[in-house]
Amino acid sequence: MLISARHYTFSQLTEAYNRTRVDYLVPMPMNEPRLREYTQVNDVDLDYSYVSVSDNTLCGLGMLGVRKGRSWLTRLGVIPNGRRRGTGSAITEALLEASQLIGVQDVWLEVIKGNIPAQKLFCKYAFEEVRELVIARRPPTPDSILLNNKIQHVTYMEHNDAIYLLSQRKQRPNWLNETESMQNVRALPVLASMGENSVRQTSRNLSAIMVELADGGQGWVSYQATFLQLTRIVVGVLAGDPTEVTAAVLQTLHQHHRRQDAIVENLPDDEQWLGFQQAGYFETFRRIEMKRSL
Ligand SMILES: CC(C)(COP(=O)(O)OP(=O)(O)OC[C@H]1O[C@@H](n2cnc3c(N)ncnc32)[C@H](O)[C@@H]1OP(=O)(O)O)[C@@H](O)C(=O)NCCC(=O)NCCS
DSSP: OEEEGGGSOHHHHHHHHHHHTTTOSSOOOOOHHHHHHHHHHTTBOGGGOEEEEETTEEEEEEEEEEETTEEEEEEEEEOGGGOSSSHHHHHHHHHHHHHHHHTOSEEEEEEETTOHHHHHHHHHTTOEEEEEEEEEEEOOOOSOOOOTTOEEEEEEEOHHHHHHHHHTOSSOOOGGGSHHHHHHHTTSOOEEEEETTEEEEEOOOOEEEEEEETTSOEEEEEEEEOSSEEEEEEEEEEESOHHHHHHHHHHHHHHHOOSOEEEEEEEESSHHHHHHHHTTOEEEEEEEEEEEEO
16 A cells, blocks of 8 residues: 655654665665755655555655656665565556656656666666766865866855856756755755764855866866765866866865865766766766656
């Protein structure tokens, strides 16, 4: 039986999610605040998200993000001993029906490359592969980075400037990196994190850095900085070679934030990704972005 996720607490949804992912390809356990944040940032609508219940036990889950003209199927999973009985299909059908009811034109999703059961399931429901996306990390670099006089001018900017730059992108970003997701970040509660024996307040604002290069290249990076990590990293190239400008912009960012580890999610595999690699990022896994038009 499928029930709207709205009738469950975040604690119950988190437990159900984790139970569906115990054997997942890339371990990604969630806790309650994280799932709450995930739904808020990504505009997940709990009214149109579903839980599968059997013998009073939650045995499956699927969520739906909803934005203008499009929806996003996410967090789909069935507990291991409940699989291959049609539950994944039933949840997928319910999410597609909800998308139709809302009146969106396109349904999007991502599946980890190599997750054959999920890929087959989505192909069965007429989703088609759009592109591969890279998830990458970069360890901190305590030493200063040599930029060889490449940089002519650096401007540090705040949240609203970052949102403006993000909104001007020409290439279609993945759902996680859409301007709407980034705008939602600020609405989240301020986090308290432990570090060096003290509790620090972590700002939810995004920051941005604009970099002008001596050879005329120009680019920017927007990101969220926490005490230990840089996340929600997006680079935009306004002029010059996409790879070189991306590398220079990221080197400037990491010069400024030497202590933090960095994570970039759902980056298209293009010239910019080469720039990320030049700046010390390495691939951790890939997702396949898929789409179905209704
Ligand atoms: C992917 C998943 C949700 C499928 O759930 P499920 O309840 O087993 O799916 P169904 O029984 O409805 O199967 C539907 C279709 O999926 C495909 N499928 C499911 N399991 C499969 C497997 N082990 N191998 C190959 N294809 C498989 C088949 O095409 C199947 O159709 P068929 O039965 O007509 O052959 C489930 O395997 C799961 O929770 N995996 C871990 C979490 C995950 O990968 N989530 C997706 C994230 S994008």
